Amino acid sequence: MKRHPMLKYLKEEGPMGPRMPLIFCPGCGSGQVLNYTLHAVDEIIGEDKIRKEQFLFISGIGCSGRITSHYLNFDSAWTIHGRALAVATGALLANPAFKIIVFTGDGDTGSIGGNHFIHACRRNIDVTILCLNNGLYGMTGGQHAPTTPIGTITTTTPYRNREAAFDLCKLAEIAGASYVARWTTAHPRQVIKSIMKGIRKKGTAFIEILSQCPVHERMLPVALLKRFKESTIRISKTEESRHGKTPIGEFCDVDRKEWNESYQEIIDQFLAVNGKAHEQIVD
Amino acid sequence: MNRLWIDERYCKGCLICLDVCPTKALKPSQEINAKGYILPTSNDMKRCTGCGLCELMCPDFAIAIEKAEG
Numbered sequence: 621m622k623r624h625p626m627l628k629y630l631k632e633e634g635p636m637g638p639r640m641p642l643i644f645c646p647g648c649g650s651g652q653v654l655n656y657t658l659h660a661v662d663e664i665i666g667e668d669k670i671r672k673e674q675f676l677f678i679s680g681i682g683c684s685g686r687i688t689s690h691y692l693n694f695d696s697a698w699t700i701h702g703r704a705l706a707v708a709t710g711a712l713l714a715n716p717a718f719k720i721i722v723f724t725g726d727g728d729t730g731s732i733g734g735n736h737f738i739h740a741c742r743r744n745i746d747v748t749i750l751c752l753n754n755g756l757y758g759m760t761g762g763q764h765a766p767t768t769p770i771g772t773i774t775t776t777t778p779y780r781n782r783e784a785a786f787d788l789c790k791l792a793e794i795a796g797a798s799y800v801a802r803w804t805t806a807h808p809r810q811v812i813k814s815i816m817k818g819i820r821k822k823g824t825a826f827i828e829i830l831s832q833c834p835v836h837e838r839m840l841p842v843a844l845l846k847r848f849k850e851s852t853i854r855i856s857k858t859e860e861s862r863h864g865k866t867p868i869g870e871f872c873d874v875d876r877k878e879w880n881e882s883y884q885e886i887i888d889q890f891l892a893v894n895g896k897a898h899e900q901i902v903d
Numbered sequence: 904m905n906r907l908w909i910d911e912r913y914c915k916g917c918l919i920c921l922d923v924c925p926t927k928a929l930k931p932s933q934e935i936n937a938k939g940y941i942l943p944t945s946n947d948m949k950r951c952t953g954c955g956l957c958e959l960m961c962p963d964f965a966i967a968i969e970k971a972e973g
Contacts (some may be wrong), residue, residue, distance in 0.1 A: 622968075623908065627964055641965075642963055645915075646915035646916055650962070651961075655964065795936070808960055842918065842922040846922075
């Protein structure tokens, strides 16, 4: 019997019995994003000759947090709500060779972890942030989130949401991230390409993936995927021709100095002046 | 002819694979698994081109396509 090719990166059995199937509801976008990420990681391992042990997955709290906690056969950390990026900063200081992938949700990044998020982008730390944006708080019962679009019915906005939504991609771009992209779960190849680009990028890569929540949006997953295709438009189109659709694509791709590199400069500067003295100390 | 494998324990019956298949080689089956989900089954595997979209978009790692040799 042939099995799914990405199962080799997942832990199917644990000390307490089988861990699979995944905990997510049927048709959830989180499982799809995990699938795309593993495809991207698989290609990076094959092409760049990066060892599997170099990858580190970190997540916060929420549906997206469950991805790293039980299933990944990589080094992973399941941290407190919104603080995944703080843990990633520490891990990167300890070992700059880590390829860190952070799974966060929209509540994780946009509300409770908002400051960690903008300062990670400002410092330009070398992480790849995957933000699974389903526009509501899925795990706690479908309450409205800072990313809920205007006019959406959720459990806490029964008369439709009146508050403007956060545009996380624009926020990341202005805060200084090196690479910013937005896709949906209905664009698998583009997501994989973006994740690969983000892992290879030296600096913060922020990839927002619009993801479906069939349970709280009360629609079939297939209908939600179709809606993603219809309600989005490429960023290359002009503002007038978008007709209110959500822009998707690569928002920015620039080269800025990475956080660890900029501190390494100070170390090198002092080593050049006091090189001999330093060698004596080391001896 | 390519061969279809469905992991009955992992499939949650979201039927995304049916929708993304460009040649409509899959259909919902008449049977349900132990958890009560409707599984996909092969409609006509001669139509399957082995593009792998169903494997790529499966949220539960439950589907696999074994490509015919040659």
